[in-house]
Amino acid sequence: xxxxKLAYAILIVAVLVSAFPFYWTVVAASRSNADLAxxxxxxxxxxxxxxxxxxxxxxxxxxxxLLNSLIVSGSVTLGTVLCCTLAGxxxxxxxxxxxGALLGITVGTMMIPxxxxxxxxxxxxxxxxxxxQLQAVILPGLVSAFGVFFMRQYLVQSLPDxxxxxxxxxxxxxxRIFWSIVVPIARPGMAVLGLLTFMAAWNDFFWPVVxxxxxxxxxxxxxxxxxxxxxxxxxxxxxxxxxxxxxVLLVFGLLGRQIVGGIMQGxxxx
Numbered sequence: 001x002x003x004x005k006l007a008y009a010i011l012i013v014a015v016l017v018s019a020f021p022f023y024w025t026v027v028a029a030s031r032s033n034a035d036l037a038x039x040x041x042x043x044x045x046x047x048x049x050x051x052x053x054x055x056x057x058x059x060x061x062x063x064x065x066l067l068n069s070l071i072v073s074g075s076v077t078l079g080t081v082l083c084c085t086l087a088g089x090x091x092x093x094x095x096x097x098x099x100g101a102l103l104g105i106t107v108g109t110m111m112i113p114x115x116x117x118x119x120x121x122x123x124x125x126x127x128x129x130x131x132x133q134l135q136a137v138i139l140p141g142l143v144s145a146f147g148v149f150f151m152r153q154y155l156v157q158s159l160p161d162x163x164x165x166x167x168x169x170x171x172x173x174x175x176r177i178f179w180s181i182v183v184p185i186a187r188p189g190m191a192v193l194g195l196l197t198f199m200a201a202w203n204d205f206f207w208p209v210v211x212x213x214x215x216x217x218x219x220x221x222x223x224x225x226x227x228x229x230x231x232x233x234x235x236x237x238x239x240x241x242x243x244x245x246x247x248v249l250l251v252f253g254l255l256g257r258q259i260v261g262g263i264m265q266g267x268x269x270x
Contacts, residue, residue, distance in 0.1 A: 079142035088151025
C-alpha cells in the first residue's frame with residue numbers, strides 16, 4: 001500500500017508538531033534569558049548552550065542526579081518487567097482459585113489516584129528510616145497494575161496453550177516453562193513495557209520530590225534547583241531539561257527499532 005499526497009502531508013504536520021517542543025527546548029537552552037523575553041522570540045539556536053550547561057552543573061549536582069535517576073529507573077524497569085511478566089503469565093495461563101477476583105482487584109487499583117497513597121506510603125518509609133534514600137523511590141515502583149494487565153493480555157494472545165501442555169507432558173515444572181517458553185515469547189511485550197516503565201520512572205517528579213531531598217536527588221528533583229533568583233533564568237532551566245531528556249532519547253534511539261520490529265514479528269507469528 002502506498003500513501004497519497006494527503007497522507008504524507010498529514011504525517012509531516014504530525015511530525016513537526018511532535019518535534020517542535022524538543023526543538024524549542026534546544027533553542028531556549030542555547031539562548032540567554034533576555035533573548036527568550038523578546039517579542040517575537042528567537043526561533044534559531046544561539047551560542048550559549050555550553051555556557052548554560054556550565055550554569056546547570058554549578059547550580060545543581062546534575063552528575064549525581066543523572067546517576068541516581070539511572071539507578072532508580074534501571075532498578076524499577078528490571079523489577080517491573082520481571083514481576084509483571086510473572087504475574088501476567090499466572091493470570092493468563094495458570095488455573096487457581098480466585099484468579100478472576102485477584103485480576104479484578106489488580107485492574108481496579110488503576111482507578112485509584114496515586115496521590116491518595118502518598119501519606120501512608122511516606123509514613124511507611126519514615127518508619128523504615130528510608131527517607132532520602134533511593135530504595136524509598138525504587139521499591140514502591142517495582143510492580144505496576146498496568147504492567148500486569150499489559151503482560152497478561154499479551155500472553156493470552158501470543159502464548160498457545162498447546163506449548164504449555166506439551167511442556168507439562170515432557171515433565172517441565174512451572175518455573176522451567178516460564179524461563180524456557182514464556183520469556184522468549186514475551187520478549188517483545190517485555191521490551192515495550194520496559195521502555196514505557198523506564199520513561200515513566202525517569203520522568204517521575206511527584207514521589208521523588210516527597211521522598212528525596214536536594215542532597216540525594218534524581219534528575220527531576222535536581223531541576224527544581226535551577227534558575228533561582230528574583231527572575232527565573234528560563235534558559236538555564238531549559239538547559240537542565242535538555243540534559244535530563246537526552247538519556248531517554250538515547251535509550252529510545254537504541255531500542256526503538258528493535259522494539260517495533262519485535263512487536264511486528266510477534267504479531268505476524270501470532
